[in-house]
Amino acid sequence: EVQLVESGGGLVQPGGSLRLSCAASGIIFSSYDMHWVRQAAGKGLEWVSNIGRGGDTYYADSVKGRFTISRENAKNSLYLQMSNLEVGDTALYFCATARLTGGGIEYWGQGALVTVSS
Amino acid sequence: DIQMTQSPSSVSASIGDRVTITCRASQSITKWVIWYQQKAEKAPKLIMYSGSNLQPGVPSRFSGSGYGTEFTLTISNLQPEDFATYYCQQAKSFPITFGQGTRLEIK
Numbered sequence: 001e002v003q004l005v006e007s008g009g010g011l012v013q014p015g016g017s018l019r020l021s022c023a024a025s026g027i028i029f030s031s032y033d034m035h036w037v038r039q040a041a042g043k044g045l046e047w048v049s050n051i052g053r054g055g056d057t058y059y060a061d062s063v064k065g066r067f068t069i070s071r072e073n074a075k076n077s078l079y080l081q082m083s084n085l086e087v088g089d090t091a092l093y094f095c096a097t098a099r100l101t102g103g104g105i106e107y108w109g110q111g112a113l114v115t116v117s118s
Numbered sequence: 119d120i121q122m123t124q125s126p127s128s129v130s131a132s133i134g135d136r137v138t139i140t141c142r143a144s145q146s147i148t149k150w151v152i153w154y155q156q157k158a159e160k161a162p163k164l165i166m167y168s169g170s171n172l173q174p175g176v177p178s179r180f181s182g183s184g185y186g187t188e189f190t191l192t193i194s195n196l197q198p199e200d201f202a203t204y205y206c207q208q209a210k211s212f213p214i215t216f217g218q219g220t221r222l223e224i225k
Contacts, residue, residue: 103209
């Protein structure tokens with residue numbers, strides 16, 4: 001069974017930093033491109049970032065320069081370092097795997113809540 | 119960036135009905151549209167990939183079609199478990215973008 005478990009969410013002040021982690025099991029982690037997707041309360045899905053199997057990275061314009069995605073294949077782990085956080089970054093952050101073929105985001109964690117507020 | 123526009127934003131239907139949700143891309147994405155189902159307080163679930171390919175385990179009453187800029191997700195013979203919010207997503211290029219969602223409610 002595939003499991004993705006996010007951790008590291010919490011309450012942070014505007015301008016602060018937070019690091020999300022995602023522990024993967026049930027998959028050959030190194031074989032998957034990985035995503036972070038977020039969802040503000042009552043709103044739609046917003047893609048945040050992607051890291052490929054080879055380490056290439058992509059970001060949404062809204063987080064570029066502030067967020068950094070990384071992975072540690074030996075630990076089956078994905079990370080999202082978030083800096084200079086804004087109130088608008090408040091959301092549930094999902095860790096997710098890309099589908100191996102055909103596009104799409106296949107496996108999802110349950111999310112980590114990040115609240116940016118003074 | 120490629121914009122994805124879904125319609126309608128919400129729809130009411132009855133058990134057994136057929137419902138169609140449309141997604142339009144701001145430029146051609148060939149076949150690269152993905153569809154998700156999301157129920158309240160849950161992570162999204164992949165239901166259709168590459169436009170018309172059913173994700174394993176998803177009932178065959180779900181179908182997808184389209185190419186280029188216009189795509190549809192059709193749910194036939196609606197079942198109680200189908201009432202949820204549906205999102206399209208383009209997988210043609212980064213940044214990945216989602217439609218704003220279509221809420222399917224019980225009439």
